[in-house]
Amino acid sequence: MSSDLTEPGTGPSGAAPTLSEVAKRAGVSSITVSRVVRMPDLVAPETRARVERAMRDLGYVPNLVAGALASARTNSVGVLVPTIANSIFADTVQGLSDKLEPLGFSVILAQSRYDAVREDRVLAALLSRRPEAIIMVGSPATEEGSRLLRNARIPIVETWDLPANPIDAVAGFDNYQAGVAVAKHLVAQGRRQLAFIGGDDPRGTRRWFGFRDEALASGLSEPRRLILDRKDSGSVAAHARLPDVDAVFAANDAHAIGFMSGLRKAGLLRDGPASAQPVAVIGLGDLEMGQLISPTLSTISVHGDAIGRTAATLMLERGGERRIDLGFELVLRDSG
Amino acid sequence: MSSDLTEPGTGPSGAAPTLSEVAKRAGVSSITVSRVVRMPDLVAPETRARVERAMRDLGYVPNLVAGALASARTNSVGVLVPTIANSIFADTVQGLSDKLEPLGFSVILAQSRYDAVREDRVLAALLSRRPEAIIMVGSPATEEGSRLLRNARIPIVETWDLPANPIDAVAGFDNYQAGVAVAKHLVAQGRRQLAFIGGDDPRGTRRWFGFRDEALASGLSEPRRLILDRKDSGSVAAHARLPDVDAVFAANDAHAIGFMSGLRKAGLLRDGPASAQPVAVIGLGDLEMGQLISPTLSTISVHGDAIGRTAATLMLERGGERRIDLGFELVLRDSG
């Protein structure tokens, strides 16, 4: 029984045990061990038990790197987001990860940090791991990135937007129409001096265009646009920098809440309903936080986790509709 | 020049081009192509140029799966968090990813969803991809998970806590002492009826123990403890469920802000300083949001991204101190 004293996980050379070491110990060929791991039904119960025993004794952990090379299936998905911290994209990653994990897929996560050079670099790094699909927020920033993805010949899912010429599949919503919806609502509410605060990333910019176009179409003067740095909380866009404005659309809820805190300091925030607000504020994202603060935040609600789950579905089912509009909803609360 | 018309990324069989196809086209051996990719300095400039040309023509993307198998280096790190959505752990993932990405490491992300069974499963899945280290929030929930990690013989970094018997390295802070610090502060402020709201995960529970022990040591009666479900916002722990309480420590800022919104509805929230609050509220995490709401949130500040960066350092440098206490800071604002 001395072999029972072998330290688990340690083969003859102190390295991780391999299939064939397990096979030797169980007195079978390595392909049989492979079958026990992947298609146990094909192996006779007694043989299987013997192999399972040997695997446990040795502390065998399959090497998926070798398996992937041999089978040309990595069971992994590359996921690219601008940023994962404090962001609604985390919901999307959670959603797709929850859907893919039970299927045996691993998520390889990369961040572009809204930097085109870094995006191309991580895209190449991702592809060199031969994922079975790429799911990304938005579209590649450069032609090079786009080319890389097209040549990869794997499902590519762009999310959080509805690009006109997607590489492959799309799960998102119409950012332009979101801007339109907010402007429409504010105009109907009687607001006249609109402003937009947010980043100048592609999706934020599309929201701005919709917002501006609708304001102009309604006979209002061109709204002001304050481009915030990613690090800014939104409170930096204090009312002082937007005098005379009576309604603000923030590209995301964090900016909206930050701006509201600026309004509060300026004495321009009421605990009453939207009609009582000197300055209406509408966010985007529908963070739970928005319902907890006072006044509660009106916002464009988007389901980040549904985007993630839909993206997972799109990468799994190569046929069928490749463009899914998850829509958005204008949720009106007390801020505007 | 017909070869220039070859569709990039498509080899003879429509499959991705390999090293040796590039080699053939450049008229060199495949090892030379490998060197151009990995150690370009070792290759003569003209040869290098020829190889680079061939790589571009063919749209060659290195296959790291094969490279990893051959070199026994995957350049990947397994990262396990309870959840990535709406959580402070996202900062940690961002921090470590930012540090590791430039070094060529990929992050394989998995979520346990606070489920021990799922944790063991994803841990095994992670290890089968042969990452060069595992960075996780907390410690394995089961003996089995712990065994798996010990046998992997790679750096293991546990974070967000300071376990007594870590598997390998640790980057975190003392959750028990955080609870103590909050209780001390509340007692000094003259609060007498304390309560704790939050989850019953290991770290939350440690905060509770510190909080309770210090309250008892100060002669107060045992604080109440309300265990919230992960889905709860904290507002469900309305004051109605905690009558007579004059101070609450919430295990995280989200719960704290939710509870404050409950207090507001009950008319128990003031815009003034902590001394004016009928019920003091202290959170943990120092979300930016806490500074934007009114009253501003007092909290235990923890640097999630520093934890991530430190964890990355610990996995890279195998020598030296393996237990890093990043500490925490009680940040006093207006809520308590």
Added chain:
DNA sequence: TGGCGTGATGCTAGCGCTAACATAATGGCT
């Protein structure tokens, strides 16, 4: 009784790459 389907297991080759060790070609030195 011979043929053959079925279930269980094994053999062989190779996935695309790299480590480790050759081998060539060059030039400076004694």
Added chain:
DNA sequence: AGCCATTATGTTAGCGCTAGCATCACGCCA
């Protein structure tokens, strides 16, 4: 001229696993 350090390139033998095809034993049927 001969030697050897240096630079540039190549050869060989796997890494650990799986696909695809054997092989073999069995038992059932005509």
